Amino acid sequence: xxxxxxxxxxxxxxxxxxxxxxxxxxxxxxxxxxxxxxxxxxxxxxxxxxxxxxxxxxxxxxxxxxxxxxxxxxxxxxxxxxxxxxxxxxxxxxxxxxxxxxxxxxxxxxxxxxxxxxxxxxxxxxxxxxxxxxxxxxxxxxxxxxxxxxxxxxxxxxxxxxxxxxxxxxxxxxxxxxxxxxxxxxxxxxxxxxxxxxxxxxxxxxxxxxxxxxxxxxxxxxxxxxxxxxxxxxxx
Ligand SMILES: CC(C)(COP(=O)(O)OP(=O)(O)OC[C@H]1O[C@@H](n2cnc3c(N)ncnc32)[C@H](O)[C@@H]1OP(=O)(O)O)[C@@H](O)C(=O)NCCC(=O)NCCS
Numbered sequence: 001x002x003x004x005x006x007x008x009x010x011x012x013x014x015x016x017x018x019x020x021x022x023x024x025x026x027x028x029x030x031x032x033x034x035x036x037x038x039x040x041x042x043x044x045x046x047x048x049x050x051x052x053x054x055x056x057x058x059x060x061x062x063x064x065x066x067x068x069x070x071x072x073x074x075x076x077x078x079x080x081x082x083x084x085x086x087x088x089x090x091x092x093x094x095x096x097x098x099x100x101x102x103x104x105x106x107x108x109x110x111x112x113x114x115x116x117x118x119x120x121x122x123x124x125x126x127x128x129x130x131x132x133x134x135x136x137x138x139x140x141x142x143x144x145x146x147x148x149x150x151x152x153x154x155x156x157x158x159x160x161x162x163x164x165x166x167x168x169x170x171x172x173x174x175x176x177x178x179x180x181x182x183x184x185x186x187x188x189x190x191x192x193x194x195x196x197x198x199x200x201x202x203x204x205x206x207x208x209x210x211x212x213x214x215x216x217x218x219x220x221x222x223x224x225x226x227x228x229x230x231x232x233x234x235x236x
Contacts, residue, residue, distance in 0.1 A: 055091070069137075070102075079148075086135050086154070090142035091206040096166070100151045102138035141176070142206035150185075160201060161191060176201050192224060199228035 025046045032043045032050075041058040048060060051068025059077035060066065069086040072078070076093035087102040089095070106113040116122035117129050136155030140146070144158045147166035152158065162174040165181025165188070174180050177197045179189040190197065205217055205227075220227045 061097075073142075085138075087138040087140060087152075089140040090144065090160070092143045093140055094145040095140075096146060096148035096150070098149045099146050101140065101146075102135075102152065102154045102156075104135055105154055142204075147181075160204075160206070161197075163191065196224055196228055200224070203228065 028048070028050055029043075029046045032048055032054075035041075036043045036054070039054065039056045039058070041054055041056060041060075043054065043058075043060045044062045045060050045064040045066075047063065047065040048054070049066060049068040049070075052066045053071035054060070054066075055072060055074035055076070057075050058072055060072070061078060061080040061082075063081040064078045065083040065085075066072070066078075067085050070084045070088070072084070072089040072093075073091045075091050076089055076095070078084070078095040078099075079097035081097055082095055082099040083101065083103070085102040085104055089101070095101070106115070110117075116124055118126050120126055138152055138154055139157040140152070141158055141160040141162065143160055144162045144164070146152065146158075146164045147168065149166055150164045150168045150170065152164070152170045156170055157173045158164065158170070159174060159176040159178075161177035163179040164170055164174070164185065165179070167183070168181050168185040169183045170180060170185040172185075174185075174187075175190075177191040177200065178187050179191060180186060181188050192200065205213065208216065216227060
């Protein structure tokens with residue numbers, strides 16, 4: 001009898017916990033809808049932390065997880081089921097589906113890699129234990145394209161214009177406008193000649209005003225050299 005009561009009580013407690021968690025997720029989603037409207041952004045995921053920083057005209061698709069320590073700047077998009085932890089993402093980035101950016105590491109120098117010693121959930125007394133080690137930020141520069149199923153390891157920097165092949169595991173920093181692929185990822189090419197890359201880095205087009213992007217970049221999207229040669233106020 002007492003046993004049945006315990007089971008029923010446990011079930012009730014689990015249901016209440018589940019409803020509370022669902023309501024919290026829904027609440028978060030609606031707050032994001034309100035914030036996104038003001039920023040002309042589209043957030044279709046229930047898993048974006050309220051502490052995350054989302055810019056203007058950003059698209060975050062269903063099932064994307066973004067933690068409170070991360071930010072994603074204007075005009076970037078993230079396709080379904082990707083995950084962003086403790087990362088800074090620049091402008092005009094294209095992030096495909098099932099990409100993982102900055103997955104946290106466990107300290108394998110500890111006696112155990114399991115997090116029982118700093119998460120109350122596992123039933124141990126966690127008072128007085130330090131939480132996990134400081135985690136290095138992962139940095140994704142402007143105009144980076146990351147192919148589907150890629151993993152960008154914690155603390156890695158992808159510089160402006162980088163391209164990461166589908167299924168790659170990136171463990172090292174990637175230079176501006178370089179193309180990397182494989183496991184572990186290696187440089188397989190670069191998008192333009194080195195002198196053009198220098199000009200593009202100097203131009204820093206992603207940080208021009210939308211009006212300048214409209215007049216300089218949009219009509220010349222397939223004519224990089226022409227943009228670089230333009231002796232205008234766009235160049236510093
Ligand atoms: C990285 C990528 C852009 C390179 O395209 P590309 O310049 O046409 O490259 P190529 O097909 O000429 O391949 C060049 C070399 O890199 C290798 N390579 C290309 N993509 C690779 C990948 N994802 N992983 C491992 N190796 C790769 C090729 O096998 C080839 O090797 P080889 O010279 O030894 O034969 C492309 O392969 C890719 O992965 N695109 C991502 C697609 C995607 O995820 N789209 C999602 C839409 S948002």
